[in-house]
Amino acid sequence: MGLFGKIFGKKEETEQKEPVQEKPKAIIKEQRHILESTDANIETIMRYAEKNDDYKLSKKALVEDGRDDEKIYEFEMWEEAKLNKQPDGNVEVTINGETIGKIKKGSLAKVNKLMKSGDIRNIHAEVSGGKYKVLKYLSSRDEYVLDELENQFSVTIEIAYAEQL
Numbered sequence: 001m002g003l004f005g006k007i008f009g010k011k012e013e014t015e016q017k018e019p020v021q022e023k024p025k026a027i028i029k030e031q032r033h034i035l036e037s038t039d040a041n042i043e044t045i046m047r048y049a050e051k052n053d054d055y056k057l058s059k060k061a062l063v064e065d066g067r068d069d070e071k072i073y074e075f076e077m078w079e080e081a082k083l084n085k086q087p088d089g090n091v092e093v094t095i096n097g098e099t100i101g102k103i104k105k106g107s108l109a110k111v112n113k114l115m116k117s118g119d120i121r122n123i124h125a126e127v128s129g130g131k132y133k134v135l136k137y138l139s140s141r142d143e144y145v146l147d148e149l150e151n152q153f154s155v156t157i158e159i160a161y162a163e164q165l
Contacts, residue, residue, distance in 0.1 A: 025164075025165045026162040026164045026165060027163055027165065028121060028161070028162055028163075029161055029162075029163050030159065030160050030161075031110060031114070031159045031161070032156050032158050033103055033107045033111065033156065033157050034154050034155070035093055035100065035101030035102060035104070035154070035155045035156070035157060036101060036103075036104045037101045037102050038100065038101040038154060038155050041098075041099055041101055042153075044098045044100055045077070045100050045127075046075075047098075048079050048100075048125075049076065049077040049127055050075065050077065051074065051075060051076075052072065052073055052074060052076040054067075054072050055073065055132075057072070059146040062133075062135045062144075062146065063144050067135055068135045069135070069136065070134065070135070071133075071134055072132055072133045072134070073127055073128075073130055073131070074130055074132065075127045075130055077125060077127045078124055078125075079124065080095070080122065080123065081093050081095050081124060082095075082123065083111065083115060083120075085112075085115065086102075089108070090102050090103070091103040091108060091111055091115070093123075095125060100125060100155060111159070114161055117161070119161045119163070119164075120159060120161045121160045121161055121162060123158070123160070124157065125155055126156055126158065127153075127154075127155060128154050128156040129151050129152050129153040129155075130150065130151070130153040130154075131149070131150045132149055132150070132151070133146055133149075134146075134147050135147075
């Protein structure tokens with residue numbers, strides 16, 4: 001091969017590629033837990049909760065948006081939360097270091113297992129109770145009805161975690 005052949009010819013591959021090792025795959029799952037002791041921490045919770053603008057929407061606006069069968073709460077919150085194991089075995093939930101409630105006894109084993117696994121990706125707290133509206137379509141009358149209801153005020157945490165496959 002002449003000079004031009006060396007310049008413009010094919011290069012010989014001298015490097016060997018190392019086999020690519022695949023990382024173990026995981027899927028992200030979520031657990032939801034309603035907190036207890038929120039009544040004792042309601043002032044803290046309400047500092048983070050905001051009025052939900054969608055709660056003000058009229059029946060006509062909700063129909064146009066196709067929001068039937070959806071609970072639209074008066075207050076909303078989506079804050080990053082943390083879990084703190086207490087000496088007595090309880091697990092408190094905090095936002096910015098302020099306690100908003102604790103994990104119910106029936107959920108403690110699941111939450112403790114997640115905490116020990118180290119697979120928790122994030123935790124968020126949200127309002128899941130209080131005054132709400134629900135738009136319902138009544139096919140028998142061919143009309144929409146907007147119900148304004150209320151259930152016990154509550155806060156739910158959503159724990160996202162990785163589960164190895």
